[in-house]
Amino acid sequence: MTSELVPGGNTALPGGELRLRVAGPFDVSALVTDGGGKAGGDGDFVFYNQPDAAGVRLRGDALYVDPARLRPGAVRVTVVVSAADPGTPLGTLPAPRLEVGERSGRTVARFAPARPGPETVLLLAELYQRGTGWKLRAIGQGYADGLAGLARDFGVTVADEGAPPRSAPDTDGFLGLVNPARAQAGHPPVAPDARLASAAQAHASAMAVLGRLAAEGPDGVSVHQRISAAGYAYTTVGEHLVSGPRTPAEFLDYCLRTSQARRTLLDPAFTHAALAHADAGDRYWTALWARPLTGGALSRTAAEVLALTNAERARAGLLPLAADPLLATAAQAHCADMVARDFYAHTSPEGSEPWDRAAAVGSRRSTIGENIACGQRSPAEVVDGWMNSPGHRANILKPEFTHLGVGFTGGGRAGTYWAQLFGG
DSSP states (O other), rough: OOOOEEETOOEOOSSOOEEEOOOOSEEEEEEEOOOOOOOOSSGGEEETOOOOOOEEEEEEEEEOOOOOGTTTTOOOEEEEEEESSOOGGGGGGGOOOOOEEETOOOEEEEEEOOOOOSOOOEEEEEEETTTTEEEEEEEEETTTTTHHHHHHHTTTTOSSSSOOOOOOOOTTTTTHHHHHHHHHHHOOOOEEEEHHHHHHHHHHHHHHHTTTOBBBBSSOOOOOHHHTTTTEEEEEEEEEEEESSOHHHHHHHHHHHHHHHHHHOOOOOEEEEEEEEEEEEEEEEEEEEEEEEHHHHHHHHHHHHHHHHHHHHHHHHHOOOOEEEHHHHHHHHHHHHHHHHTTOOOOOTTTTOOOHHHHHHTTTOOOOEEEESSSOOOOOHHHHHHHHHHHHHHHOOTOOOOEEEEEEEEETTTTEEEEEEEEE
């Protein structure tokens, strides 16, 4: 049975390693502390630049905690959430949702706190020792002094006030070649990112093992799932999977001579990029291009989907739909859930339906409908796809609907996941 926790609630945890996952545009961190609530040293702070400690490891959007393997004297692990884009107020993002599971995959607890306000850090939950066992307590408390301030308060030495840097050096000189080409086209430069570099290297290596170009490796993991696992939540993404060139300069030359590859390389929407290769007789390249998912970008994406939807209703002589924050929260949570649990359906793995998700966030709309989609790269593309599908078109043009919530998450097997939750 899965425990649905409220702030202050707690539940007993099974033995063995646990997975604590928070999907969406967030960074997950952990602080390991003793009975006095203090860390034993800098190694007790687990975050994206230091992903491993005794008994705790961070992989993408999930923490794996094995209480039996914690350092001596550790009796508590505090789970912390911050925005993936440093300094972004959490109140501008979807409310985070924690899911705790066993190694077997069984979910043992969930916690969805109230949406934070201007804080940039949220104390989400804590695992704590009680007797010979361990329990989970839901917290959901905002913290105003940032991630660095929080770490200091727990006894961790932090060099500066800002979040630790994520950038990776342009070791192969690729961006030194790319950015002049972008400038010549009148587009802004892209910056390196360590998470994209990690994902690109993992996928290039996977293709080398396969011995061919492929969107998925022999492990069945897609290039987009590797980006998510590396902790980069994106609004838009592009990729080049190429074999043959021997140097970054040859790779760039290939892209500039190929129409679709050139459009991606010069796309002004991208702000970060990375290139990696692996050899197995042939040389296999993966280039990744992305823009991070921020609160502002998510709001603009949702607003554009709503505007395009209302334009279609206007053409049919129907009244526009109004934005509904509660329906948007439910739609966003469903998108994040589909990415986190690798499924694509109106019905979640435990059987919840669109109206269940609407009711769970407090919506009292009497009529509920849902459109979902995956793989589309823009609001225009997804709305056009819905309008060319009879069932989805019927939802968009249903006169009884008066309100709409829009969800979007980048990542997962398909690369992008979209949801419209209608209410009337």
